[in-house]
Amino acid sequence: MKKVLLLAPNDYSLYRLIKKNLENLHFQVEVIHHNYNFKYKNVFQRLKNVFYKIILNEKTYKNKLKNEFNLHIQKEIISNQKFDITLVLRFDFFTKEILEYCKKRTDKFVVYQYDGLSRIKSNFENHILFDKIYVFNLSDITNYPTLPLVKSSNFYFDYINPKSDKIGYDFYFLGGFHPSRIDIINRLTHYFQLKNFKYLFEIYFDPKDVQFIELHNDITPIYDFIDYEVYLEKLKNASNVVDILIEEHEGLSFRVFESLYFEKKLITTNPTVVTYDFYNENNIFVLNSDNLNEVENFLAKDKVKIDNELIKNYSFSNWFRNISQ
Secondary structure, three states: OOOOEEEEOOOOHHHHHHHHHHHHHOOOEEEEEOOOOOOOOHHHHHHHHHHHHHHHHOOOHHHHHHHHHHHHHHHHHHHOOEEEEEEEEEHHHHOHHHHHHEEEEEEEEEEEEEHHHHOOOOOOHHHHOOEEEEOHHHHHHHHHHOEEEEEEEOOOOOOOOOOOOOOOEEEOOOOOOOOHHHHHHHHHHHHHOOOOOOOOEEEEHHHHHHHHHOOOOOOEOOOOOOOOHHHHHHOEEEEEEEOOOOOOOOOOOHHHHHHHHHOOOOOOOHHHHHHOOOOOOEEEEEEEOOHHHHHHHHHOOOOOOOOHHHOOOEEEHHHHHHHHO
């Protein structure tokens, strides 16, 4: 049985679905997170931190302990193991030391940046460690010509049953707060109210962004990440999926491929979707500043069945097969 090492953030528990999908493909999987729950080893460490923080006004001691703790746990997970492939999600989340440690224990070392590189603030130097860096933003390849970038796309998880027995909402959207999304969210929710559609827009707010909640019209603010499997159940139980682009992105989000797999109609603000082979104007509506009043006509169109073999091209199984070659 081939072995995969997965390095991934905890956000949305996305790593759990990747692990399940890989195990469904008969891989043995070990997972390393970028951050583990830190606890002081003893009272002396706690007192030392208080001394550094209050007496010396030095606030880095606890962070140092956290880093040492994380590194120890990470190394323990993979000690004395050899892997066929290591997949890293977001190289900016991991220290150079742990990346180097993992690279020595794997035959193939790749990373997938599912967020635009322009949104990353640090750890660019770690790119030299990877055999390949896959990105979903085509502009990243243009904007960072010195990096060994390869265009990829997001995917859907094909171990999940795509069928749903119940429909709870006409429209569903889950996404993080971003200033570029405010206007379109407000216009959509206002339109849905006028048309008496039932919808759920869940927007995640960091503590620094809660001041912007009042700028939104009839949304459900959330303050903790929703588990990815919970999110997918909500998406399955909606008639239609809404996808609102962040201005730094032009790659297709996971929502696009999930709507394809779950056979939902999609309303998206991403115009690049029309270049994909699964695009059909009966199934996907590209929303812009001028065509909101055409949404109702789009919904009235019969959905077109997309060939199953074409859909499979965008499955996680096919995606992983491509990056592991």
